[in-house]
Amino acid sequence: MSEPVALKLTAKDFKSDQEVRWCPGCGDYAILAAIQQFMPELNIPRENTVFISGIGCSSRFPYYMNTYGMHSIHGRAPAIATGLSVSRPDLSVWVVTGDGDALSIGGNHLIHALRRNVNFKILLFNNRIYGLTKGQYSPTSEVGKITKSTPVGSADAPFNPISLALGAEATFVGRTIDSDRKHLQSVLRAAAEHEGSAFVEIYQNCNIFNDGAFEQLKDPATRDDHLIRLEHGQPITFGKDGQFCVVHPPGGFGLEVRETASTPAEEIVVHDANFADPAYAFALSRLPGFDLRNTPIGVFRSVRRPSYDSVVQDQLAEAKAKVTEPPEQQLAGLLASGDTWTIS
């Protein structure tokens, strides 16, 4: 196979002619710019790239990408994208969704796409609030959240999207932050290279209805103490000068944070995104507390499993390989199968 031709696309090539209509200051702008800048790196022709979204602020995303795109209906983007991806293995398919779209109304499609391992990338913009419907709590809002629909505080417990994806048998799970372009692009890069479903949670700020939801992870004064930057093959340490580390205490099921200074080096967990048992990535996903302390970002899990698309295409190819007649003749044979009789 010859080397693919360099397409020499730029960020500008991925900007559509549509006026971007998110609120000024919305975190979606940063994500859009980061993705437009990142796409040329994939060297995939624009016509072979498709963005499919559901409903919500984030779901306006496809209108702003100069690729093929569909702004569909609430929660259903993974289902629609599954049909497209399975029947068109030549395409690079991306699903853009939000915490309400993916985890509330579309929860069923999300988990089933992940268990099937459909060959597309899911970008979940999580701002822990409903924006487009003007400020109701979402399935990732914290308990007790005061919103328009919960004036004395929400009563239900939130989902942890990373834990949910892992429970749904996801083969690739990552998390990043809207304002950290370099990190965001590094996670997208890993997701794009993954064959099968890649689930990426992007913490995104809604400056109108839930401003500062992830501020501790962004503020230079606090972020180093809060963020755990996962790097494959590296011991997990974080904080100022690697002050903290992650260990797997004997006798327990989960992971814990310790002071690095008082922890023997060999006890510090070395991050292995390819670890087969999802329990490890799940334990990582449970580290953050309500104050967002100990929030891992990066690639939690990246394992290989045949994609749904490839299995379906293999079955089709195998069936077609046995065919020797032209389609019309095959069809005539099919119609006349079973018990037939002739009247002359």
Added chain:
Amino acid sequence: MSKQIRQLDRVVIRFAGDSGDGMQLTGDRFTSETAQMGNDISTLPNFPAEIRAPAGTLPGVSSFQVHFADYDILTPGDAPNVLVAMNPAALKANLVDLPRGADIIVNTDEFTKRNLAKVGYSSNPLDDDTLAGYAVHPVALTSMTIGALAEQDVSKKDAERAKNMFALGLLSWMYSRPYESTLRFLERKFARRPELVAANVAAFKAGWNFGETTEDFAVRYEVKPAKMPPGTYRNITGNAALSLGIVAAGVRSGLPVFLGAYPITPASDILHELSKHKRFGVTTMQAEDEIAAIGAALGASYGGALGVTTTSGPGVALKGETISLAVALELPLVIVDVQRAGPSTGMPTKTEQADLNMALFGRHGEAPVAVIAPKSPSDCFYAALEAARIALTYRTPVILLSDNYVANGSEPWLLPDVDTLPDLRVEFATAPNGEDGTTFLPYLRDPQTLARPWAIPGTPGLEHRIGGLEKADKTGDISYDPANHDYMVRTRAARIDTIPVPDVEVEDPDGDARVLVLGWGSTYGPIGAACRALRQRGLPVAQAHLRHLAPMPANLGAVLRSYDRLVIPEMNLGQLAHVIRARYLVDAIGYNQVRGLPFTAAELETMLEEVLKNV
């Protein structure tokens, strides 16, 4: 002993037994033998939704009715001439449909005190006068089968299970059916267990020989082949024909077919059948729910496949939002609704035509789609092709309204010459269509069909975005302009209204009828049979049948207005009549029945006779 042979022109047989007795298979085999004989056939299976209802109870009764004749017939028959009752429950549940004088073959082994008590018989109906006036043939079916298989290498349970083949053998003898196809079938079915092939063949032959030797059956019957157009035939159910129609649509369009489906009675057989045809480029996906099923089909259509989803009424309700999206996106999509009795779970294995309103109107916003309905089992093949043709040509969702009666019923099908099937090839957009030669306008319409270009991902230079938000004419950009929305709503309506569909044909052989009977979908058979019966009695009546329910044929209004009276029989409470009155300002006499069963020709004949008297 040679027996008397009597000629009949038609016979209706009903096989009835417990759900576990294999009555559907027995009926299928008898039908296949009868097809080989060259008779015209129509069948009606009737079974409970429960896979195995408690044995021996009335809710557990499963039956299969087959009507065969030496002339062309339209229905599975109103009343059986012969009932095969495998237990007291089957006798009790079916006796009400049996005219006096009919033959009843009963399996006496099952008429035990316990089984009689289960269905509320205080005394044995074989011994009292319950069956007075019927020709009862008591046969110890179970014990004779077990006896016949004594030398076979099978368990007593397997021997007992073969009793349906004994019954089939007996009936095959009675009606002089050729049985080679059944023997071949048994060899295929039990290919991995030769001892079961031997046992079932032995049971069949025992039943046949019993007929030959017993004195209880003095007469054998013959029904001569029907005069049917020359060609090759097979017997086919509506669901099978519909599946083949979808495969044929793929072949004739040259497009891959993508079926998204969620299992639901009575549509699941279409998913099962299509999953076997991968060599034709048919992909089937059993989705996580009804919404995902249609979503995936729409996604595949967006990518250039023929997207299809199959379901029943409850599923269509769930798919409504996605159908509206497909209306807005203007992409081809075929939605098959095999109707069953509702609302809610209703009676999942019983028939009804009560989803017409939902198909025509059951969406938010102004969301018109094309709607068509097959009139018979074999017509499901052509209806599927027609649905695909409209979807592909006019880039629209099409709802195909089948129902449980045509889906599971069967009839002989004269196999078509594949080359005569409609050419469904489509052209994808490949180049910019704007006046400047570089712009692509995804909503610039073909002036003839009003269809927009189908520009599939992967086509360089035509990158564009579509969605559920209202689109500006031509450019497809998001638009909240009042005049544009008004224009787009009207254009989407006109797109459907102007699809050319064939004129409705009126069957009025002498041209002197003053009453027109209008039907749609699966009622074609019983209405046709009733009209024929009336005409044979010198009572003129005209019949017209709608295949296209949206848009309706252009000549329909004129046809309706040319008769003094219009009668619309429907298996719902008057949904078509409502539309006809609203649209054509023509009054209609409704004849409505929702019993989960097709109309009988006799009841329609009686009703129409009353109407004729009052014209």
